[in-house]
Amino acid sequence: MKGNARVKRPNIVWISTHDINPDLGCYAGVWPGAEYAVTPHLDRLAAEGARFDAAFASAPVCAPARSAIMTGCFPTAIGTMHMRTKAVPPPEVRLLPEYFRAAGYWTTNNVFTDFQVEIPPTVFDECSPDAHWRNRPDPNQPFFAAFHGMATHESQLYLEPEAFAAATPHVDDVDRHDPSRAPVPPYYPDTDVFRTAIARYADLITEMDHWVGDILAQLDEDGLAENTIVVFWSDHGRGMPRAKRWPNEAGLREPLIVRWPGRISPGTVVTDLVHTMDLAPTMLAAAGLPVPSHLHGVPLFDAEGTLAEAPNQYTFAGRDRMDEAEDTSRTVRDPRYRYIRHYHPDRSGMPHIQYPDHLETWSELRRLHAEEAKQLAQGLRPDKLTPLQRSLVAGSRPADELYDLAADPHETRNLATDPHHTAVLARMRQALEAWQGRYGDLGLRPEAEIIEGWRPGGRPHATAAPAVVASPEGLAAECATAGSSIAWTTVPPREAREQTPLEKIAGLPQDDGRRWRLYTGPVRAEAGTVWFRAFRLGFEASPEVAVNIESKEHCGNLA
Numbered sequence: 001m002k003g004n005a006r007v008k009r010p011n012i013v014w015i016s017t018h019d020i021n022p023d024l025g026c027y028a029g030v031w032p033g034a035e036y037a038v039t040p041h042l043d044r045l046a047a048e049g050a051r052f053d054a055a056f057a058s059a060p061v062c063a064p065a066r067s068a069i070m071t072g073c074f075p076t077a078i079g080t081m082h083m084r085t086k087a088v089p090p091p092e093v094r095l096l097p098e099y100f101r102a103a104g105y106w107t108t109n110n111v112f113t114d115f116q117v118e119i120p121p122t123v124f125d126e127c128s129p130d131a132h133w134r135n136r137p138d139p140n141q142p143f144f145a146a147f148h149g150m151a152t153h154e155s156q157l158y159l160e161p162e163a164f165a166a167a168t169p170h171v172d173d174v175d176r177h178d179p180s181r182a183p184v185p186p187y188y189p190d191t192d193v194f195r196t197a198i199a200r201y202a203d204l205i206t207e208m209d210h211w212v213g214d215i216l217a218q219l220d221e222d223g224l225a226e227n228t229i230v231v232f233w234s235d236h237g238r239g240m241p242r243a244k245r246w247p248n249e250a251g252l253r254e255p256l257i258v259r260w261p262g263r264i265s266p267g268t269v270v271t272d273l274v275h276t277m278d279l280a281p282t283m284l285a286a287a288g289l290p291v292p293s294h295l296h297g298v299p300l301f302d303a304e305g306t307l308a309e310a311p312n313q314y315t316f317a318g319r320d321r322m323d324e325a326e327d328t329s330r331t332v333r334d335p336r337y338r339y340i341r342h343y344h345p346d347r348s349g350m351p352h353i354q355y356p357d358h359l360e361t362w363s364e365l366r367r368l369h370a371e372e373a374k375q376l377a378q379g380l381r382p383d384k385l386t387p388l389q390r391s392l393v394a395g396s397r398p399a400d401e402l403y404d405l406a407a408d409p410h411e412t413r414n415l416a417t418d419p420h421h422t423a424v425l426a427r428m429r430q431a432l433e434a435w436q437g438r439y440g441d442l443g444l445r446p447e448a449e450i451i452e453g454w455r456p457g458g459r460p461h462a463t464a465a466p467a468v469v470a471s472p473e474g475l476a477a478e479c480a481t482a483g484s485s486i487a488w489t490t491v492p493p494r495e496a497r498e499q500t501p502l503e504k505i506a507g508l509p510q511d512d513g514r515r516w517r518l519y520t521g522p523v524r525a526e527a528g529t530v531w532f533r534a535f536r537l538g539f540e541a542s543p544e545v546a547v548n549i550e551s552k553e554h555c556g557n558l559a
Contacts (some may be wrong), residue, residue: 009287010260011133011228012100014146014279015215017208018062018153019239022255024205026051031253032409033183036198038175038206041213042257045232049259050268050307052300056315056333057236058277059083060244060251061322065235065276067116070095072280072295074316076330077439079454080116082321082447084505087116088454088461088538091483092294095537096280098123098485100144101518103289106136111508112148118507120535121516122485127509134222144283147215151208154239157200158360168203170210177202185250185410187242187388193364194240201238225261229286232257233276240361241350241392247319247331247340248411249403260286263305273312273335274300296439316435320443325351328443332432338411339428340401343444349397369393388412402428454538463542466534474522475547479534484542486519488532493544525549 021031026046028035030053058068059075067073067080071093075081078089095115097107107124108131119127126135133143150156156167182198184190212232219225234254237243243250254276258264278297285291285299298311319329328343342349356362369390372382382390391397400416402425415421442450455461464480477486496512516533523530527550534542 008227009103009105009142011142011224012105012144012283012287013133013215013219013228013230014144015149015212015230015232016146017149017151017232017234019236019244020152020201020205020208020234020255021237021243021250021253022053023202023238024209024255026257027053027255032185036177036181036183037202038171038177039209041209041216042232042255045212045216045230045259046257048261048266049230049257050264050270052256052258052270052274054271054315054335055233055254055256055274055276056252056317057254058275058317060236060247060317060319062235063114063116064318064320066114068275068277068297069233069235069279070097070115072096072277072292072297074277074296074439075116076318076320076436076441076443077296079442079450081318081443083323084114085116085447086118086507086538089117090294091536092292093483093537094292094485095119095123096283097144097146098518099284099289099292100287101125102520103287104142105287106133106138106141106143106145108132108135108143108145110145110147112150112506113508114506116507117537119509120485120487120537120541121509122487122518122535124509133224134218142287149208149211151211152201152204152234152239154244154356154359156204157197157239164200164203168207171203171206175203175206177206186386186412187392187410188240188361189364189368189385189389191364191368193360197240197361201240227261229283230257230259231279231283233279235276239359241365245319245322245353245356246349247317247329249333249338249405249409251319252315252317252331252333258301260305264301264307268307270300270307272308272310273315273333275312275315278311314431314435316432318441318443321447322351323353323355325353326447327351330432330436330441330443332428332435333405334428334431336404336406337424337428338401338403338405339416339425339432341429341432342397342399342401345399346396348393348395349391350393365389365393400425400429460538460540461536463534463536463539465542465545466532468532468545468547471522474524475530475532475549476522477519477532477545479542481534481536481539481542484534484536484539486532486534487516488519488523488530489514489516490525490528490530491515492529493531 024039026043057065059065061083064075079087101107109127110131133145177199179195179199182195188194237251281291282300288303331340368384402416403411466477466479468477491514532545
């Protein structure tokens with residue numbers, strides 16, 4: 001361990017899930033319908049730590065939202081805003097676990113990634129379905145262990161009955177959610193399809209809660225709970241229309257729970273606005289590590305567990321290309337209002353997207369809209385959808401939307417043209433434009449132009465090979481490519497396993513069967529060969545450089 005072997009730093013466990021709002025029992029009275037959920041483990045976690053009541057994603061869809069959390073930077077500023085892409089962030093940008101690994105932490109990821117970049121081997125000690133703090137070779141080594149569950153992903157909502165039962169084996173019959181009692185928001189039609197989807201969504205949350213309980217129990221079994229910061233978060237809103245993929249409240253409002261025994265008082269409730277993106281600088285500050293100046297997020301508490309006062313005046317987010325559907329929307333939220341600006345008001349908020357269009361809630365809205373077209377054809381007044389519900393599938397939308405969340409939590413009344421809210425509208429517009437001016441907004445540029453700058457002629461930039469020299473302290477290495485990190489190993493080269501298309505999309509590290517270590521200073525190793533390689537996010541990895549320890553002679557590059 002480098003530099004901090006004698007320092008008792010906190011362990012960190014991240015537990016994340018997909019596609020949920022604060023639909024947990026502990027958010028009853030805070031988020032509409034939260035009381036419907038059965039979530040005993042997460043309720044207990046919140047009671048033992050801090051519940052953040054106003055946490056927001058930086059994008060309403062998974063890969064951009066996760067890129068913000070893992071980099072501490074707005075997607076629109078670093079080029080990770082489109083769903084999906086392989087971005088080339090500015091050279092100063094790193095993935096959060098690499099900072100912890102450089103500080104001597106054991107870093108693991110189990111196993112979902114999807115951070116909008118190909119993940120180099122400098123980031124994690126382990127990134128696999130078996131990754132766990134229990135695998136660290138030194139039981140006294142602090143760890144950053146991330147667990148990303150798939151139980152609540154939108155795909156699970158629409159399984160066949162037998163498959164759904166198999167996906168929720170830990171949900172007792174008494175805890176199954178009754179569709180007849182499902183809290184249906186007013187922007188959904190009150191049909192069996194939506195009631196069933198909401199009930200299933202809650203069942204999946206209960207299943208996920210059981211998984212969270214298992215991880216917490218493992219911390220207890222290992223005697224690690226007292227010195228471990230546990231963070232629970234979701235990437236964005238529920239996997240249904242006007243939530244996931246929409247820059248509305250239900251697309252961006254997230255559960256965020258933090259437990260840190262002895263530092264954060266049990267039962268703490270934080271009502272200040274926070275970005276989930278703030279987690280990156282917060283974890284560094286809590287561990288007593290430097291917070292890089294380029295991070296856009298702000299620490300929510302420090303190494304003593306002292307909470308920041310009003311860390312954000314506003315929260316910001318954007319919706320950009322979603323798979324094949326091109327779009328650009330930006331939104332800003334203050335403690336009371338949400339303003340949304342649509343740069344393409346002539347486009348539907350629910351465009352054709354191959355993947356979600358086959359999902360039952362999307363199909364239900366389209367079916368009812370088609371029924372209304374038949375009514376129009378007969379000279380009848382359409383009555384299958386309310387005006388609010390119809391706005392989801394309409395061919396266009398207002399350029400500006402403004403909602404008073406205190407009075408209208410479901411965003412049913414657009415106040416953008418209300419003369420009583422002219423001053424609020426102007427203030428929120430100004431805040432949004434100031435944010436774009438401060439950080440830049442790559443989403444306003446043609447994507448093809450950005451990609452050409454990243455990979456001219458379709459070819460990625462190459463990372464320079466590291467220069468390795470012998471020194472009294474060991475083998476010292478450096479790389480001329482700005483923003484690069486260096487890895488080293490004593491395991492000889494072998495053929496990497498061919499990745500599946502999904503693994504490539506998610507950016508999982510290449511599995512070459514070798515244990516790569518992050519270079520943080522001169523390397524001392526046993527007699528033999530040490531291989532060095534440099535990596536820069538978005539660039540092609542460098543050639544390998546092999547150095548013979550016995551002779552200290554440079555042995556050339558390996559193909």
